[in-house]
Amino acid sequence: MSNDSSTRIVADLDAWVATAPPGARLPSTRELVRRYGASPVTVQKALRALAARGLVESRPGVGTFVRVRPVARPNDYGWQTAALGSPRGLGPWRSTALRTLPNDVIALHSGYPDRELLPERLVRAAFTRAARGDAAVSRPPAAGLPELQTWFATELGHATPAGVAPPTPSDVVILPGSQSGLGVAFRALVGAGRPLLMESPTYWGAILAAAQAGVRVVPVPSGSHGPDPDELARAFERTGARALYAQPSFANPTGAHWSPALAGRVLETVRRHGAFLVEDDWAHDLGITADPTPVAALDDAGHVVYLRSLTKTVSPAVRIAAVIARGPARERVLADTQAESMYVSGLLQAVALDVVTQPAWRGHLRGLRHQLAARRNLLVAALRDHVPAAHLTAVPRGGFNLWVRLPDTTDLPRLVRECEADGVVVAPGDEWFPAEPTGPHLRLNYAGPNPGAFADGARVIGRALARQ
Amino acid sequence: MSNDSSTRIVADLDAWVATAPPGARLPSTRELVRRYGASPVTVQKALRALAARGLVESRPGVGTFVRVRPVARPNDYGWQTAALGSPRGLGPWRSTALRTLPNDVIALHSGYPDRELLPERLVRAAFTRAARGDAAVSRPPAAGLPELQTWFATELGHATPAGVAPPTPSDVVILPGSQSGLGVAFRALVGAGRPLLMESPTYWGAILAAAQAGVRVVPVPSGSHGPDPDELARAFERTGARALYAQPSFANPTGAHWSPALAGRVLETVRRHGAFLVEDDWAHDLGITADPTPVAALDDAGHVVYLRSLTKTVSPAVRIAAVIARGPARERVLADTQAESMYVSGLLQAVALDVVTQPAWRGHLRGLRHQLAARRNLLVAALRDHVPAAHLTAVPRGGFNLWVRLPDTTDLPRLVRECEADGVVVAPGDEWFPAEPTGPHLRLNYAGPNPGAFADGARVIGRALARQ
Numbered sequence: 058m059s060n061d062s063s064t065r066i067v068a069d070l071d072a073w074v075a076t077a078p079p080g081a082r083l084p085s086t087r088e089l090v091r092r093y094g095a096s097p098v099t100v101q102k103a104l105r106a107l108a109a110r111g112l113v114e115s116r117p118g119v120g121t122f123v124r125v126r127p128v129a130r131p132n133d134y135g136w137q138t139a140a141l142g143s144p145r146g147l148g149p150w151r152s153t154a155l156r157t158l159p160n161d162v163i164a165l166h167s168g169y170p171d172r173e174l175l176p177e178r179l180v181r182a183a184f185t186r187a188a189r190g191d192a193a194v195s196r197p198p199a200a201g202l203p204e205l206q207t208w209f210a211t212e213l214g215h216a217t218p219a220g221v222a223p224p225t226p227s228d229v230v231i232l233p234g235s236q237s238g239l240g241v242a243f244r245a246l247v248g249a250g251r252p253l254l255m256e257s258p259t260y261w262g263a264i265l266a267a268a269q270a271g272v273r274v275v276p277v278p279s280g281s282h283g284p285d286p287d288e289l290a291r292a293f294e295r296t297g298a299r300a301l302y303a304q305p306s307f308a309n310p311t312g313a314h315w316s317p318a319l320a321g322r323v324l325e326t327v328r329r330h331g332a333f334l335v336e337d338d339w340a341h342d343l344g345i346t347a348d349p350t351p352v353a354a355l356d357d358a359g360h361v362v363y364l365r366s367l368t369k370t371v372s373p374a375v376r377i378a379a380v381i382a383r384g385p386a387r388e389r390v391l392a393d394t395q396a397e398s399m400y401v402s403g404l405l406q407a408v409a410l411d412v413v414t415q416p417a418w419r420g421h422l423r424g425l426r427h428q429l430a431a432r433r434n435l436l437v438a439a440l441r442d443h444v445p446a447a448h449l450t451a452v453p454r455g456g457f458n459l460w461v462r463l464p465d466t467t468d469l470p471r472l473v474r475e476c477e478a479d480g481v482v483v484a485p486g487d488e489w490f491p492a493e494p495t496g497p498h499l500r501l502n503y504a505g506p507n508p509g510a511f512a513d514g515a516r517v518i519g520r521a522l523a524r525q
Numbered sequence: 526m527s528n529d530s531s532t533r534i535v536a537d538l539d540a541w542v543a544t545a546p547p548g549a550r551l552p553s554t555r556e557l558v559r560r561y562g563a564s565p566v567t568v569q570k571a572l573r574a575l576a577a578r579g580l581v582e583s584r585p586g587v588g589t590f591v592r593v594r595p596v597a598r599p600n601d602y603g604w605q606t607a608a609l610g611s612p613r614g615l616g617p618w619r620s621t622a623l624r625t626l627p628n629d630v631i632a633l634h635s636g637y638p639d640r641e642l643l644p645e646r647l648v649r650a651a652f653t654r655a656a657r658g659d660a661a662v663s664r665p666p667a668a669g670l671p672e673l674q675t676w677f678a679t680e681l682g683h684a685t686p687a688g689v690a691p692p693t694p695s696d697v698v699i700l701p702g703s704q705s706g707l708g709v710a711f712r713a714l715v716g717a718g719r720p721l722l723m724e725s726p727t728y729w730g731a732i733l734a735a736a737q738a739g740v741r742v743v744p745v746p747s748g749s750h751g752p753d754p755d756e757l758a759r760a761f762e763r764t765g766a767r768a769l770y771a772q773p774s775f776a777n778p779t780g781a782h783w784s785p786a787l788a789g790r791v792l793e794t795v796r797r798h799g800a801f802l803v804e805d806d807w808a809h810d811l812g813i814t815a816d817p818t819p820v821a822a823l824d825d826a827g828h829v830v831y832l833r834s835l836t837k838t839v840s841p842a843v844r845i846a847a848v849i850a851r852g853p854a855r856e857r858v859l860a861d862t863q864a865e866s867m868y869v870s871g872l873l874q875a876v877a878l879d880v881v882t883q884p885a886w887r888g889h890l891r892g893l894r895h896q897l898a899a900r901r902n903l904l905v906a907a908l909r910d911h912v913p914a915a916h917l918t919a920v921p922r923g924g925f926n927l928w929v930r931l932p933d934t935t936d937l938p939r940l941v942r943e944c945e946a947d948g949v950v951v952a953p954g955d956e957w958f959p960a961e962p963t964g965p966h967l968r969l970n971y972a973g974p975n976p977g978a979f980a981d982g983a984r985v986i987g988r989a990l991a992r993q
Contacts, residue, residue: 144857234867384605
């Protein structure tokens with residue numbers, strides 16, 4: 058029964074299979090039991106492991122055989138070129154922020170937090186509880202678990218000032234992650250061929266979702282204070298757009314946090330043009346020296362369609378987000394969500410609700426704030442010390458990222474390549490621009506693994522930059 | 526600490542809050558502890574329960590207050606009508622198959638199996654194991670867990686005859702449920718405005734996904750033997766379509782199971798037109814008196830894009846499906862999947878893999894086959910006994926559904942309404958037609974709860990039909 062003896066049998070048979078002719082029959086279970094002095098259970102486990110890797114196949118009642126692997130002949134898929142036509146705006150996208158890397162590099166590229174920033178104990182306990190509950194074997198309503206809808210509505214309601222009607226639980230639609238929410242919002246509220254205003258730079262996943270939805274992206278210049286409100290008003294007038302996508306709190310990548318005055322002006326502009334603001338509050342739980350202030354809380358006339366995700370603060374395994382929308386927009390959002398994903402795993406919803414309603418959740422968020430502050434300060438100091446040519450447009454008051462402007466003459470692809478050759482992975486800023494980049498940038502994530510290596514990472518960037 | 530005393534405090538405070546003015550401050554925790562003779566933990570738990578329901582709100586360090594609910598004034602969302610325009614093919618869809626109902630009705634409408642048909646023990650054990658593993662707190666590769674990709678490829682490989690190259694693990698893209706797979710396939714392989722051939726009748730979720738993707742649906746007549754191959758060839762010629770969507774094994778709703786001859790002819794037609802067959806093998810594990818025979822197993826030239834889901838046989842909480850595609854089509858599918866959902870919860874993937882690689886999984890599938898056979902036979906007999914006017918076009922050899930033709934003169938909406946008034950919920954066949962229905966049909970699901978009530982259900986349908 059021991060794992061060790063099963064592992065040994067797998068290794069041994071693996072070597073045997075590698076040289077055996079396809080279709081060859083393995084010794085019988087009885088023979089293997091005898092040969093290895095192992096139990097039948099252990100032998101069966103080893104055979105299943107080989108089968109799972111596609112090396113052997115069992116024919117019940119007959120035996121186990123080396124899998125026949127047909128000789129690989131290169132297939133000509135040329136006919137697909139005609140059938141598929143050219144990609145409609147959505148080529149194969151290789152985002153740097155999504156790359157998975159070996160442990161021995163200094164990773165400043167990621168879009169996701171390191172495991173040590175997650176409430177691991179809460180998440181594991183919630184999964185264990187949920188495994189025993191109804192949610193493991195039942196189907197939730199299409200719009201989501203009512204208790205989770207209530208939680209999302211209440212969270213936004215807390216930020217709602219007097220005189221504004223807070224959202225109700227039925228305004229909430231649960232989604233399998235915020236990326237789905239972007240697609241849903243762009244399809245449901247804008248539609249293919251119609252204009253959508255976006256900040257430039259902005260979140261690369263939103264640029265991707267816009268391309269998939271086939272909407273026409275209209276970039277609006279933005280920076281460390283948020284979008285320019287005059288340019289925004291002109292873009293609405295010029296294009297007749299009925300929607301703006303933005304991240305008002307701790308925007309990715311710039312870290313911009315809208316002032317109350319800007320939030321008021323943008324909301325006023327959106328209202329005047331009878332338009333929607335798709336507010337992506339991705340960093341709601343990631344404030345460091347400021348608290349998020351959802352624009353959605355200021356609006357009860359259905360202009361702001363609000364998107365909030367729990368994936369980044371609860372766990373990457375808990376792909377749960379919510380759209381809060383009112384009026385007919387909510388119906389459109391729900392219809393598109395159903396067409397896209399029917400419903401979201403009730404177990405993941407139960408786990409998300411369990412984690413965020415634990416008393417320890419608030420404490421976790423306070424600890425996260427301190428850790429993010431320390432990590433941010435460490436990376437800022439490392440850049441000041443070792444990359445003097447880099448200009449940090451602003452120290453972000455929340456979120457995961459520093460947005461670094463490099464000298465105009467920087468050869469960005471070469472810089473990224475040379476850093477990687479020296480064991481430091483960074484994300485080129487170009488991926489965050491829906492239009493031509495306004496200059497060479499890096500987006501550096503301070504929420505990744507091993508902050509102790511930030512100084513070394515900055516040194517490598519500094520040296521690579523100095524060589525140019 | 527007892528649940529009972531917490532429940533009692535909630536009930537008590539609930540009554541108090543109902544009559545208190547908004548903004549009123551609740552007694553302090555200390556006071557509540559004294560008043561109820563409960564522990565501070567119990568009191569806090571009660572307050573959290575009230576907060577979760579949106580009745581009170583806590584201001585840390587200040588106290589707990591009755592939530593201010595602004596006077597509900599009806600909002601005018603009329604401006605949204607102009608911003609949204611008319612729905613682009615995707616109105617609010619209320620599928621009968623998705624309805625959740627109270628326990629006291631006879632439910633023959635559902636698209637999902639009853640809990641007693643699920644491998645509940647395996648699912649719970651897998652979730653419990655996964656809660657302790659890496660997958661609970663980490664992010665898998667975008668295309669899916671390699672071991673799960675291998676499993677899906679191996680499953681299809683088992684059906685691949687000699688001389689045809691089986692798919693490789695890298696041809697597999699993991700998705701959050703098969704509904705997502707339909708959207709992905711229609712967007713990635715067809716695209717808005719282009720023609721897609723579909724059987725009529727066919728799965729309503731596919732009709733919905735096609736509307737969402739904005740493709741132009743071209744219906745091809747189909748029945749209990751599958752689509753008419755001559756009509757199919759004519760439709761390809763007439764429209765220049767480069768894709769067909771179909772369910773060759775135990776189609777929903779007709780139960781059609783393609784003969785080898787039909788599979789060969791369809792594949793030949795698809796090849797001749799340089800087109801794709803999007804094969805939705807939804808009932809792969811639901812054979813009763815026949816085994817599924819994927820058309821994808823016969824093709825290694827990238828013509829068949831194969832979709833298989835585990836949601837219906839593992840658990841509705843395990844939203845896991847896979848697309849298997851080769852050549853550039855696989856790149857398009859992966860790009861669209863990433864744009865739509867970034868990646869699928871690694872924990873759900875780990876659970877799915879755990880369940881289907883357990884030795885008990887095969888035994889579960891054998892038991893499922895027997896249960897489906899018994900349930901199908903029971904409902905067929907009940908219809909013969911009590912609904913003589915209904916015509917069962919064929920007894921399906923797999924799947925969940927009977928497809929019942931009613932007399933031409935049947936007033937279908939009235940029939941459905943009257944059955945429901947008598948406690949029997951049935952799905953009107955119209956929802957499965959992408960074009961005008963060819964006649965009044967019912968789709969009756971024999972995998973739902975309480976097969977002991979099938980006879981009573983049939984009696985109600987028979988009586989309602991006799992009244993017309």
